[in-house]
Amino acid sequence: MSQVLQVLDKVLEERKNSASAEESYVAQLHEKGLNKILEKVGEESTETIIAAKDAERSGQLDLLVAETADLWFHSMVMLSHLGTDSSAVLEELSRRFNLSGLEEKASRNKS
Numbered sequence: 001m002s003q004v005l006q007v008l009d010k011v012l013e014e015r016k017n018s019a020s021a022e023e024s025y026v027a028q029l030h031e032k033g034l035n036k037i038l039e040k041v042g043e044e045s046t047e048t049i050i051a052a053k054d055a056e057r058s059g060q061l062d063l064l065v066a067e068t069a070d071l072w073f074h075s076m077v078m079l080s081h082l083g084t085d086s087s088a089v090l091e092e093l094s095r096r097f098n099l100s101g102l103e104e105k106a107s108r109n110k111s
Contacts, residue, residue: 005086012080044071
């Protein structure tokens with residue numbers, strides 16, 4: 001599955017660097033800047049939360065999956081805008097595998 005993220009990282013970087021805002025949504029976001037990208041991440045976060053609450057009641061997960069995909073996508077645009085990509089996030093998740101969640105959280109509080 002990380003191949004999907006790698007391909008998406010590559011597409012996002014290409015659109016950031018060489019696509020025009022008239023032909024690419026990603027290029028539009030980059031042209032509008034970080035605040036617009038963060039606005040989209042916040043919007044998608046809220047929509048994901050609402051979809052999760054709805055899924056809990058209905059048992060239907062399709063909308064939750066779609067909204068989570070939107071959230072991940074816009075988070076990846078944010079990472080790209082700031083000069084990194086999903087590999088950094090995957091490395092951080094990998095680093096945490098040998099820690100309990102409580103240990104990992106405590107290690108962040110020490111810094």
